[in-house]
Amino acid sequence: MDELLTILQENARTSLEDIARMLRSTPEAVAARIAEYEKNGTIRGYRALVNEDLLQQDNVTAVIEVRVQPEREGGFDRIARRISGFPEVVNMYLMSGKYDLLLFVEGKNLREVASFVSERLSTLDGVLSTGTHFMLKTYKQDGVLMDGDKVDERLQISP
């Protein structure tokens, strides 16, 4: 992968000047490359990585396994698009194995998610069954450990 993307994935707020120093480039050239990535859709956005467990709110996330009936033409795509259109669905993947689609669904509380599953999701034509699991605690998200702070225990000077 382009090292520029590695740096932005690590910290999207790294300044153009800093990136230029790291890559032996110029801020203008870095800005142009980022603009190109944004234009061609490689970079789809920038956002903060929030540890929601620390917020005083009762948001819940559920992981839902969905079995669906694929169609003769279009396979899983049509039903998948229908499901992924709901704003409650934050991540969604086509899977191999005992079920077909894996959904990450967010809601303000348990009732909201439950009602989404029972009233909207499972009533869709083509949805055969659902299995819902509620998340209890986030240990790691997008490669970042969420519990505990790293302390540098090294000697301050060493040969």
Added chain:
Amino acid sequence: MKTRSRVAEHVRQLPFSGIRKFFDIVAQRKDVISLGVGEPDFDTPWTVREAAVFSLERGATHYTSNRGDPALRKAICRYVARQFGAEYDWESEVLVTVGVSEAIDVALRTIINPGDEVLYHEPCFVSYRPSIILAGGVPICVETRREDEFRLTRAMLEKAVTPKTRVLMLNFPCNPTGAVLAKQDVEDIAAFCVQHDLLLLTDEIYAELTYDSKHVSFVSIPAMKERTIFLHGMSKAWAMTGFRIGYACAPAEISENMMKLHQYAIMSAPTTGQKAAAEALERGDSAVADMVAEYNRRRNYLIASFAEMGVPCHTPAGAFYAFPYIGDLGISAEDFALRFLEEKGVAVVPGDAFGQCGAGFLRCAYATSMDNIREAMKRMSEFVAAVRTEKR
């Protein structure tokens, strides 16, 4: 009655490491951004730590064979073959040690007769000169220079060699200069060793940490194997300093005799560390590659920053140290380091801690986070500007 010292004369006369004095000063301060740390800031890769934990659970807490756990020695041979292109016999040519530091000590004591001259280069790691002296050898220093990007050349060595010279001791990529040797340098120095019938003690602990070209090991030259003691270990590239695992690959006769010293002094390297090291050698490549990529970005950042503040610095092609020159600022490296710490809260190590010819230089380790490096360079830029104003 005058009391006699209880400490042996030759030990009493041994100077303390130049780093120690500075360490004591830095230790008194809080909230220091340190570019003075000679070890990786990364955590040891999880797969390695997990293997160590598993070995403890399984009860692998006893001595290993003196030479080291056979599984690790086999892993070392496979690694050295695929990485550096040299075949070693795991039973007779490999010794697992407590870091490369022990390997240096044991190797020197194994090969030096009293009065033998040992060529080594400065600036260099703090233990080289004392280790030669403690082994009964006569250290002969060859100074490397900024003009040569701190490379060592055959011409420099030819000037220093005498009929009493027995050993050449090298460390490339180099701590503290970040210098590496080009393939041609390696071939020339190898020819020099053959011509003068010298043993080569080559500490290649930073072999994986090169940024502009792949490391060329002395063991990749077939004629050198019979006269080379190759030292390597897990501390730097795998971020495993605390596991204390190094190793020496050498011809069977030397290896066997090194093993005697190791056996009487150490018995065997720490077992947990050996289990972890085997895992690192077998499954650590991608973690090492990620760390190398990150070091490279930090290195580039430092070089660009020094250039922006007008501080000359050769491009360090290996290890994780930059070695900028501040001799033009009208302030000694030691005063620079002390005042920079006092006024800006950033620790760097004066270059003369690594030999007299390091005077005027600073060792800045980039084994710390990009945030720390960014802040340290901002403060250094301010500090250098202030020192320049004073000078006027």
